[in-house]
Amino acid sequence: MENLTFPLYRPSFLFYLVCTPCTPMLTINETAIHVALTEHNQPTNMKVPAIVFSIPLAILLAVGAYFGHSWQTERAEAERLQALADERKQEWEESHAAEESENTVSDTPVKAPVNINDYYGKWTVDLDNSDSDLSINFTLEDINSVLSFSANAIWGQGDRVITIDPVSITMNEAETQADGYYRDSRDDTGAIILDFENNEMYITITSSNTHAWDISVQHAHCTRAVDSPLSDAMSTLSEAQINAITYRIYEENEFGASIAMQGQIMNRQNWRNYEQALLDTLVDRIGNYDMSGIDPNYTAEQKLAAWMTVLPNDPNTGVITCQISRASFEQWMAANYDVDTSISPQAGIYDSNDQCIIRGSQGYIDDDINVYNIHSIDDSTFYVQFEKTYPTDSTSDGYGYAVVHMDNLDDQHFTIWELGWDTESISEQSLAAYKN
Known part of the structure; x- marks a missing residue:
């Protein structure tokens, strides 16, 4: 089987x-x-x-x-x-x-040669929301056939201002980028780089120091500032009115040159930030200038007595000593700056009775003020640019601006709405706010 x-x-x-x-x-x-x-x-x-x-x-x-x-x-x-x-x-x-x-x-950025003449003028830097309190404006211009860059950075309502005076920058051979170096008003240094891409301009600013007030930005887009329509008032104001404006700015010397105001901008809303400096210079300004609102022929003590209580001179320095109430000081600020007095003062300035002891100085040398530009914001408000010069040799001590206002041009009593003692130009945002 x-x-x-x-x-x-x-x-x-x-x-x-x-x-x-x-x-x-x-x-x-x-x-x-x-x-x-x-x-x-x-x-x-x-x-x-x-x-x-x-x-x-x-x-x-x-x-x-x-x-x-x-x-x-x-x-x-x-x-x-x-x-x-x-x-x-x-x-x-x-x-x-x-x-x-x-x-x-x-x-991919498209870089093509540009004509730098097309980019002359004022620009603003488009910052993101991470630092919405900061604004940076800059100017490109031809100064003696040299491409020049200048800028200012402003925090808040002028709480801090950093400036870059005109510096030269150079276009590369491809004409797609310009760069240079700067030193700002805080003595920080760094590089400026302008990139021209896709028919737009981008700015990079480096800083030698990292702190709360550095102005470093990285490849930020730039927008051309729209010049607000301002008429030239130098030719329309009378000589007496121009002199009155000049003298009103001159009266800011001691306060403007104080440490508290260096690189700062004061206006009617943030004035409480500078209240102590204003009080520290009040005795001199009322006693020595025409800021008392009374007969200028009165003696210094008579002018002071209109606003405060005159006390015995300081026994150590011999300077005038006075006591002023919060209400009187607010009234004086409203008369000379048209400020918002509803804002509360900072703690520690007044005692429990709302009184403050203030003193005069032991002498102060004022800068001379030369007004070189006045523009009309409206019929009674003017944007003024001025130069400060040393009285001994007339050399420059810097530039500033002020927004001055008078309700009646005939009485020639100007109030100052905004003051940038060390800042030559007003910000576009602030100017637009006044015009609106």
């Missing part, structure tokens, strides 16, 4: 679990199926008629075929889903790569 031995079809784990223990191997001839079993650990052959296994074997083969088909179907479905996922992933990657490519092209 020739035996044909073959392994059973094993399509799934279920087949092994249920059937393999009972039917380890089948051998087939014409009439019988030989089953190899184990008895007492010894092989035992049994000859069983083929019909006995014909039905179970058919069932087993059917079950195996079913599970085999099911496994093949699941595998085919998994492969189909994986292929679909791979296809979608490839489509996304191709689309994302194309989008990145488009963005890269659009964001």
Whole structure:
């Protein structure tokens, strides 16, 4: 007898679990199926008629075929889903790569030669919200055939002002960038870089020091300042009116030159920040100038007595000593600066009775004031630019500006609404606020 031995079809784990223990191997001839079993650990052959296994074997083969088909179907479905996922992933990657490519092209700065003459004038730096309290303005101009840069940075309502006097900057050979170096009013130094890209201008300012008042910016966009329409008032005001404006600014000498006002801008809203300096110079200004509002021929003590109580002179220095109430000082500030007196004073200036002791100085040399520009903001308000000069040799001691106002031009009594003793130009924001 020739035996044909073959392994059973094993399509799934279920087949092994249920059937393999009972039917380890089948051998087939014409009439019988030989089953190899184990008895007492010894092989035992049994000859069983083929019909006995014909039905179970058919069932087993059917079950195996079913599970085999099911496994093949699941595998085919998994492969189909994986292929679909791979296809979608490839489509996304191709689309994302194309989008990145488009963005890269659009964001790449286009640098082309520029005519720097087209960029002369005043500019503002577009700062982000991280420092909304700061504004930076700068000017590009031709000074003696040299490209020059000047700037001022202003915090708040003039709480701090940093200036850069005109410095020369140089265009590169490609005429796409200008750069130079500066020293500002705080003696900080750094580089100025102007980049001309996509028909726009961007500015970078570095600083040698990092502190609350440095003006460093990194590749910030610049916007051309729109000049507010101002009419030249030098030719329309009378000589007496111009002299009155000049003298009113001259009266600010001692206060303007005080440490508290260095690089600062005072206006009608922030004046309480400078209240102590104003009080420290009040005795001199009322006693020595025409800021008492009474007969200028009166003696200094008579002028002072109109506003405060005159006390015995200081025993150590001999200077005039006075006591003034908060109400009287606010009245004087309203008369000379038209300030908002509803703002509360800083702590420690007045005692519990709202009184303050103030003293005169032991002498002060004033700068001369030369007004070189007056523009009309409206019929009674003027933007004035002036130069300070040393009285001994008439050399310059810097530049400043003031916004002066008078209700009646005939009485020639000017109030000062804003004063930048060390700042030559008013900010565009402040000027726009006055015009609106």
